[in-house]
């Protein structure tokens with residue numbers, strides 16, 4: 001414990017606006033003033049900080065990118081081979097086609113594929129294709145989809161003072177005000193909200209965009225209803241599988257529910273930590289990409305497709321999804337039973353491989369911060385979420401749940417004595433932007 005990461009982070013804030021490139025990696029989101037912040041090495045589920053302290057990652061596993069585990073030898077081997085064969089060239093890499101074939105084999109409704117290297121930009125490509133295809137501008141959406149203008153437009157109010165009310169925390173400064181009312185939000189499982197958007201903007205909706213599921217299961221008929229509406233108004237149905245993909249099965253979660261979109265978008269888990277994203281779709285929809293300009297140099301490099309091929313093949317061979325679901329279920333039931341045992345108001349949500357819990361108290365965020373502080377002292381990177389990886393083994397789950405049990409017992413006592421805030425060594429953790437879900 002020397003705090004080298006925290007001093008480096010102080011420097012980062014004067015060099016890098018906001019300190020990090022991803023809101024969810026800001027140390028303040030976990031444990032202000034205390035979080036290790038930077039890593040020197042990561043392997044499996046083990047992480048070493050800049051002072052050589054070792055932790056077990058029972059939090060986000062690279063924000064959901066590493067479904068197999070850190071530094072997976074098979075994926076890294078494929079990437080090293082791609083590097084040794086020249087990762088960039090004037091000619092194209094044949095892995096692009098191999099990967100496209102594999103994605104279409106896993107999703108038989110899809111026939112064509114485009115690539116980017118990040119989830120948000122892949123979603124922007126999907127939106128561009130949908131707008132090009134339909135020659136319409138408006139998007140009905142539910143959930144989080146990245147940082148691009150099309151999405152943040154939802155946060156533009158009638159005037160500056162009203163900006164930010166739909167997606168609190170996501171500032172729309174810099175997004176042209178003329179995009180107001182082009183991104184129209186509805187809530188998951190609220191088909192009537194989508195119907196209201198459709199009836200208000202008849203004939204103007206280019207796409208209906210949503211995650212097939214995230215925090216709750218779809219209510220019976222919801223996904224079918226969305227599909228029916230999109231078809232009836234001739235809008236492109238886009239399933240954002242950036243986070244939900246590769247968790248419940250090898251491929252998109254929509255396969256589990258048997259609902260076919262017109263476009264599905266993947267990133268994160270598909271390449272186990274290497275930048276890669278795919279937009280897949282029916283060919284008549286995807287061909288609209290040719291009516292626009294969608295093109296970028298580094299979308300053609302070789303390591304991304306090589307990492308994705310290796311990740312997907314291993315995922316399928318080892319039935320990784322089954323492991324993620326089983327591990328996530330153990331963690332979720334562990335949170336619940338430890339909460340019950342110590343009389344804490346804890347509620348658990350999320351699909352098992354992407355589980356969350358909350359302390360249902362007025363000062364819930366302070367309690368969550370204390371949880372992270374205590375767990376860090378016990379050698380765990382831990383917050384109120386657990387994203388499962390194949391490298392999480394039974395013994396990790398057992399030792400984590402033992403630590404959770406001890407920490408919940410401690411927290412119950414501290415709440416009784418009204419001392420939560422007093423025991424925090426730094427401030428209360430920031431909470432993320434509100435996800436409209």
Ligand SMILES: Cc1ncc(COP(=O)(O)O)c(C=O)c1O
Pocket residue numbers: 118119120121123143144145146147211240241242243244267268
């Ligand atoms: C559903 C969903 N869509 C899009 C994104 C954005 O992806 P990226 O951070 O790779 O740009 C995320 C990231 O959390 C996501 O969860």
